[in-house]
Amino acid sequence: MNYINAIRIAVNALKRNKFRAFLTMLGIIIGIASVIAMLAIGQGSKKSIQDEMSEMGTNMIFIMPGDGRPGGIRFSRSEMQSMKLEDVEAIRKSCDAVSAVSPVVNASGQVVKGNNNWPTSVYGVNNEYLGIRKYKIASGRNFSDREIKTYAKVCLIGQTIIDNLFPDGESPIGAVIRFDGIPFKVIGVLQEKGENGMGQDQDDLMIAPYTAIQKRVLAITHIQSIFASAASEELNDKAIEQISEAIRTTHKIRTEEEDDFSVRSQSEIVQTFSSISDIMTVLLGAIASISLLVGGIGIMNIMYVSVTERTREIGLRLSVGGREKDILTQFLIESVLLSVFGGLIGIVFGVLASRGVGSLLGWPVAISTTAIGLAFLVCSAIGIFFGWYPARKAAGLNPIDALRYE
Amino acid sequence: MGNTLIQVKGLKKDFHIGEITVHALRGIDLAIEEGEFIAIMGASGSGKSTMLNILGCLDKPSEGSYLLDGVNIGEQNKDELARLRNNKLGFVFQSYNLLPRTTALENVELPLFYNPKVSTKERRERARAALDAVGLADRMHHMPNQLSGGQQQRVAIARSLVNDPRVILADEATGNLDTRTSYEIMALLQDLNDQGKTIIFVTHEADIARFMKRSVIFKDGHIIRKDAVKNRANALELLEALPVENDEI
Ligand SMILES: Nc1ncnc2c1ncn2[C@@H]1O[C@H](COP(=O)(O)OP(=O)(O)OP(=O)(O)O)[C@@H](O)[C@H]1O
Ligand SMILES: [Mg+2]
Numbered sequence: 001m002n003y004i005n006a007i008r009i010a011v012n013a014l015k016r017n018k019f020r021a022f023l024t025m026l027g028i029i030i031g032i033a034s035v036i037a038m039l040a041i042g043q044g045s046k047k048s049i050q051d052e053m054s055e056m057g058t059n060m061i062f063i064m065p066g067d068g069r070p071g072g073i074r075f076s077r078s079e080m081q082s083m084k085l086e087d088v089e090a091i092r093k094s095c096d097a098v099s100a101v102s103p104v105v106n107a108s109g110q111v112v113k114g115n116n117n118w119p120t121s122v123y124g125v126n127n128e129y130l131g132i133r134k135y136k137i138a139s140g141r142n143f144s145d146r147e148i149k150t151y152a153k154v155c156l157i158g159q160t161i162i163d164n165l166f167p168d169g170e171s172p173i174g175a176v177i178r179f180d181g182i183p184f185k186v187i188g189v190l191q192e193k194g195e196n197g198m199g200q201d202q203d204d205l206m207i208a209p210y211t212a213i214q215k216r217v218l219a220i221t222h223i224q225s226i227f228a229s230a231a232s233e234e235l236n237d238k239a240i241e242q243i244s245e246a247i248r249t250t251h252k253i254r255t256e257e258e259d260d261f262s263v264r265s266q267s268e269i270v271q272t273f274s275s276i277s278d279i280m281t282v283l284l285g286a287i288a289s290i291s292l293l294v295g296g297i298g299i300m301n302i303m304y305v306s307v308t309e310r311t312r313e314i315g316l317r318l319s320v321g322g323r324e325k326d327i328l329t330q331f332l333i334e335s336v337l338l339s340v341f342g343g344l345i346g347i348v349f350g351v352l353a354s355r356g357v358g359s360l361l362g363w364p365v366a367i368s369t370t371a372i373g374l375a376f377l378v379c380s381a382i383g384i385f386f387g388w389y390p391a392r393k394a395a396g397l398n399p400i401d402a403l404r405y406e
Numbered sequence: 407m408g409n410t411l412i413q414v415k416g417l418k419k420d421f422h423i424g425e426i427t428v429h430a431l432r433g434i435d436l437a438i439e440e441g442e443f444i445a446i447m448g449a450s451g452s453g454k455s456t457m458l459n460i461l462g463c464l465d466k467p468s469e470g471s472y473l474l475d476g477v478n479i480g481e482q483n484k485d486e487l488a489r490l491r492n493n494k495l496g497f498v499f500q501s502y503n504l505l506p507r508t509t510a511l512e513n514v515e516l517p518l519f520y521n522p523k524v525s526t527k528e529r530r531e532r533a534r535a536a537l538d539a540v541g542l543a544d545r546m547h548h549m550p551n552q553l554s555g556g557q558q559q560r561v562a563i564a565r566s567l568v569n570d571p572r573v574i575l576a577d578e579a580t581g582n583l584d585t586r587t588s589y590e591i592m593a594l595l596q597d598l599n600d601q602g603k604t605i606i607f608v609t610h611e612a613d614i615a616r617f618m619k620r621s622v623i624f625k626d627g628h629i630i631r632k633d634a635v636k637n638r639a640n641a642l643e644l645l646e647a648l649p650v651e652n653d654e655i
Binding site for chain 1: 459462464465484485488489491492493497499503505506507508512516517519520521522565569
């Protein structure tokens with residue numbers, strides 16, 4: 001029998017029971033749609049995290065005090081006073097894989113301007129910091145080396161602060177705002193960056209010379225962390241190695257001793273987050289796959305019932321010359337058609353659902369063509385796999401037994 | 407008459423149900439020539455259907471030999487039997503066995519779907535011709551449930567004709583029909599037989615058997631008599647003689 005005939009026979013048989021065919025497909029439709037939507041959500045969050053992170057600079061490296069325990073007492077990272085400006089200098093001098101480095105001291109508090117106030121964080125840094133964090137200046141200027149040396153109380157502010165302190169739209173440049181009561185003159189405005197992958201507002205910050213923050217706000221001489229940039233993404237590992245070496249030297253750590261600091265790169269963090277969302281994707285996918293499996297079993301169930309119900313039809317087909325193989329092909333094609341059509345409709349619904357989630361809930365979604373292709377393959381496989389057993393049963397019938405079946 | 411189409415020797419068929427063995431056929435010898443119109447008769451349970459199913463290659467004998475058009479059926483595998491059913495045999499069942507929710511035309515086309523040599527166009531044409539031959543040219547696109555029992559049986563006959571078989575096998579083909587409709591069917595079969603079709607017709611009604619040329623009577627799995635039908639009736643004439651039904655009641 002040629003296959004066009006076989007397909008015709010199967011299509012005709014399905015047409016005779018449209019509603020049942022639809023109900024059977026429903027299982028596959030829901031299964032495939034949810035697999036696609038789940039994967040789109042999982043992939044979407046992964047992709048958006050990756051995008052955000054790399055926007056923050058994939059060659060960014062940060063050095064923080066480790067949870068060392070001088071005298072057996074554990075201190076939290078911020079209480080550790082092990083990081084010093086000498087570390088920054090050492091990095092600048094000895095690490096050729098590092099292109100920029102900045103000390104960081106930060107504090108949170110209330111900024112006030114006239115009647116308006118806003119809780120925010122201030123970052124005390126040097127003038128290389130903007131480059132490291134990929135912040136750009138929208139208007140005004142960065143602070144100078146001289147301003148760093150002279151503890152100048154100048155600052156750059158992000159859009160969120162402007163929105164809250166300058167609601168009337170006047171230019172903040174030149175204005176004086178108070179952080180914890182200490183006046184800072186605004187010399188620059190940062191370009192808006194929006195939220196990052198974890199939903200943090202990247203425009204809610206104030207940047208000032210670290211000297212000013214150390215002396216006037218925190219009254220400390222150590223620094224809290226160091227931010228650096230590797231000269232290129234490829235040099236990340238080398239830069240990390242050089243930085244560790246430099247700080248071990250300044251901290252006089254002997255070879256057998258552990259570091260009292262930790263060096264992490266942005267790309268490591270990207271990887272961590274990606275692997276978290278990978279796990280999430282796998283979990284979501286697994287849950288959705290279960291519904292696909294249930295859909296497949298639905299097809300098997302219907303095909304099985306259908307074989308029993310259509311035993312006389314099978315007998316008739318055998319009696320007019322249908323061979324075992326023809327019956328097998330017919331039932332297999334029927335179940336493959338059911339699952340493939342169900343799959344196609346499921347793909348459409350899955351894509352629509354993903355878009356819907358994307359636009360209604362504002363979640364990042366990424367519909368991957370591989371997921372769609374895979375879903376399609378899975379559908380056909382389900383059709384063959386779950387159709388095989390009932391089809392076998394139908395084809396193996398003795399013509400006369402099938403005809404006599406009641 | 408012509409060549410021997412069917413040659414059966416020492417045919418036996420046993421059915422095993424648990425411990426019990428039913429001897430449905432206990433040694434049948436029968437030869438059927440081309441162009442015959444044979445009635446297989448006998449009491450209920452005498453083995454008529456069993457015999458017909460074996461002749462139709464739907465079932466295999468337990469013992470004995472069966473030659474159909476020179477082919478030894480005992481030596482054929484399943485696929486070859488299917489091809490024989492497709493090319494040489496046509497069935498008409500008591501309960502019509504039409505596919506539900508499928509038009510008359512598509513029902514008639516069914517055997518040709520399993521014949522790879524027939525193209526779509528030819529399949530259509532032959533199905534139309536067969537329906538035309540049974541007088542249902544105007545009912546081609548009706549579903550079985552839109553047809554009367556007699557019309558459904560005609561569709562079934564058209565289906566058995568469409569592959570131009572050597573033999574038509576009918577099992578109680580008029581069993582579900584009233585007298586008039588039965589006669590109409592018999593007129594159709596007589597006409598086909600006149601055109602040269604060999605027909606084997608199982609019935610337990612003597613009234614129906616008298617339209618055929620020869621009768622073979624079964625009893626307990628044996629053939630007890632083989633007679634030529636005396637005073638063969640003509641279905642068309644009898645139809646005209648039947649009192650016209652009064653529609654006005
Ligand atoms: N599939 C089967 N399994 C067991 N026994 C069977 C089977 N088919 C037929 N028989 C038995 O074989 C015998 C002959 O049955 P068959 O159907 O040939 O009778 P029949 O002459 O066609 O009767 P009827 O006029 O009632 O149709 C019966 O005793 C029946 O019970
Ligand atoms: Mg019978």
